[in-house]
Amino acid sequence: MTADTRVLAGRVRGLAAPTRFGAVLGAPPADSIALTSGSPDVALLPAEQIAAATARVLADPRRAAVALDYSHRPGHAGLRAWLAEREGVSVDRVVLTNGALHALALPLLAVVEPGDVVVVENPVYPLLLGVLQLTGARVEAVPTDADGLDVDALERRLADGLRPRALYVVPDFQNPTGATLSAPRRARLVELAERYGFLVLSDNPYTALRWAGDRPADLDLGSDRVVHANTFSKVFGPGLRLGWAVLPEWVTPGVLDLRARTDQHASSLVQEIVADLVLVDDLYDVVAQRAASEYARRAAALVEGLRAALGTAVSVDLPDGGLFAWVHIGPGADALAARLGDHGVLVSPGSQFVVPGSPAADGAAVAEHLRVSFARHGLDTLAEAVRRFTTAHARAALEVSR
Known part of the structure; x- marks a missing residue:
């Protein structure tokens, strides 16, 4: 049989x-x-502006040919340059992704080995735990309070011997609590990452939706221990499936190698449309x-x-x-x-x-x-x-x- x-x-x-x-x-x-x-x-x-941008892209034979063809792995050059200027980094550190979860998954899969420790906030955005299942990581939780991740508690764990490979945090309007990580905690978190050698993934999809208070600077991208992940989903729509990651130089080759073996690149058409929305219409x-x-x-x-x-x-x-x-x-x-x-x-x-x-x-x-x-x-x-x-x-x- x-x-x-x-x-x-x-x-x-x-x-x-x-x-x-x-x-x-x-x-x-x-x-x-x-x-x-x-x-x-x-x-x-x-929606109307997206429709208009789509029509413009497809009405131009040259742009239509680009939009309907394969793209290169990092993504649309003009859109990446726009993001690089906003993030204050060189354009070669910006990679366009299929939404924010993809922008988190790629660097985690590129860096984390089975059995490594990854620290997350408690409470946590649950879909991130699903990504961590793919890495084979052991998850450790650090509590949050009204000022976001309890960095004091994290430092105590590190002093006691915890050695994470990576840490995940939502600094602005955390999902689910809505809390914002305070500026002093942001600075200390980067200091700890550099001292103990772990990668911090800053997931910030809600930061553009601020209506009160001063916006703290995101975690310092001058450190080679920090990744920024973000998305156009909350502003232009989740159905576009377009996000971005700002990566340390040492992480970028692994991320692009993963892309070569999975999705290749984000939608060429969507990239062209979003580029028009931000570069031509200045809508973001x-x-x-x-x-x-x-x-x-x-x-x-x-x-x-x-x-x-x-x-x-x-x-x-x-x-x-x-x-x-x-x-x-x-x-x-x-x-x-x-x-x-x-x-x-x-x-x-x-x-x-x-x-x-x-x-x-x-x-x-x-x-x-x-x-x-x-x-x-x-x-x-x-x-x-x-x-x-x-x-x-x-x-x-x-x-x-x-």
Whole structure:
């Protein structure tokens, strides 16, 4: 009898989801209000300008030929030059990617060996854990607070002998907490990376969506221990699948070698379109600022609405930008998330952002929260979400008191 060869390769057979991120709790009605998405509001994306740029590219025979042909691995020269100027680096350090997760995956796969340690924030952006599964790394968690990654806690771990190969951080409007890593912590983090020899991956997709406060400088790219990963997704649209990485010179060859064996390059057509949007139309900051202004109104409506309706039963800071607010509920957060689903409001429980294997106390603290996104809904819908939230919370409290 012939053996069954319909077996996946070992590298993918064990790839179970690292957390329950994305799972919807409860049985939501058809008219549910989803506060779960990390996507921008489509109505705030420059669809007409994208259509016009696409038409211009394809109407020019010379540009159409470029847009419909293969590209070279680092990407569109003009777009990379624009990014290099904004990032303050030489253009040869900029590589265009298929979104931000790709911009993180490439340097991680180029640098991290199986068994190496990679430090992540707790709570963490869960999709990054999926990338780390591909590297075979051992994940270690460091907690966060209102000022982002707890660099003091990291330094204590390093002094005790922890030797990571890499560290992952979202410095501006962290997903899920919305916190911003303070400027002093940014400087110290780079100092620690240089002292202990690990690579810091700064994932900053929300930085352009700031509406309050001063923007701290991103982690210093003058260090050869720092990678910047970013994306056009939050400003021009996730469907474009275009991001970028700014790499240390020693990492770049490995990243380009990986590309030669996987995707080759980002879409030539999309690169040409986005190049027109930023180089001809000068739209990036205009669109980002317009969206941030609207997100500010929505964030205030949701956060202040929850505070007014529930008082001390919740604790939530109004973020200075980004797409998320982090609502502290207490030990019943998971149960409330399920109850909210029954009332037609979908939220992401904090338990979905706990780093597996992290200390129990840290995980329990994270799980006392709910992540809510205010980006996709107008003020009237957010007011209705607050009303349903209040009803669900009251009924959950009543059940506990019985």
